[in-house]
Amino acid sequence: MKLILKSFAVFTLAISLTNCGEKKETDAYGNPVQEKSEVAAEPTVDPLLAKGQELFEGKGTCTACHKADTKVIGPAIKDIAKIYKEKGASIASFINEESKAIVDPSQYETMKANFVITKAMTAEERKALEVYMMSFE
Ligand code: HEC
Incomplete structure (x- = not known):
């Protein structure tokens, strides 16, 4: 039982490490975040x-x-x-x-x-x- 827990802990650690390596910009829900510069500025209407x-x-x-x-x-x-x-x-x-x-x-x-x-x-x-x-x- 202890062994199973141990290997699970190692497994989780490994996953979190690989995740850290990725540099994807995601929001709290994991959806990709758009670059701010891509959002067009509101046109100013006279x-x-x-x-x-x-x-x-x-x-x-x-x-x-x-x-x-x-x-x-x-x-x-x-x-x-x-x-x-x-x-x-x-x-x-x-x-x-x-x-x-x-x-x-x-x-x-x-x-x-x-x-x-x-x-x-x-x-x-x-x-x-x-x-x-x-x-x-
Ligand atoms: C009954 C028809 C008629 C209506 C309604 C009318 N126009 Fe005209 N407009 C003309 C005609 C014909 C000319 C050409 C004569 C002239 O240049 O003054 C003209 C010319 C003009 C010109 C050029 C003036 C110049 O320096 O020669 C302007 C600016 C203009 N109209 C603005 C307006 C605006 C703003 C309105 C609404 C508030 C309007 N018109 C409504 C018939 C009309």
Whole structure:
């Protein structure tokens, strides 16, 4: 009996020694642990961007005339963003009737009708619309 216990002890010792030799990263349950660096960092979303999209598609009614990359009634958002970036102009100012049309002045009257909505917005809402439109490329 003593011999059996002894050999069992030796056996257990041997197993624990071999286990120590392995360098597998496991959690308390023995599941492999992922390297920290592999976990992607949370992308930081500009809160104005989400608000801008909501306004653009919602109470701004902008989607009725502006689509991402095709001209409908108004120019494509991508085209507007491109020109505004090139000229360093501000969409927030334009929709508050503080600056002139630089994309398609011949159709300005159609756009102007929508200023009833945008001028009633807060400056932050107009800025959110700008951030949203400028995010297109
Ligand atoms: C009834 C259709 C219509 C609606 C609704 C509309 N637009 Fe427009 N938009 C136009 C037309 C047409 C143009 C081209 C004329 C122009 O460039 O001013 C235009 C042009 C623009 C331009 C470029 C202005 C420039 O410098 O030439 C911006 C920026 C713009 N729209 C933003 C908006 C935003 C933001 C909204 C929603 C709050 C909106 N539009 C809603 C028709 C519309």
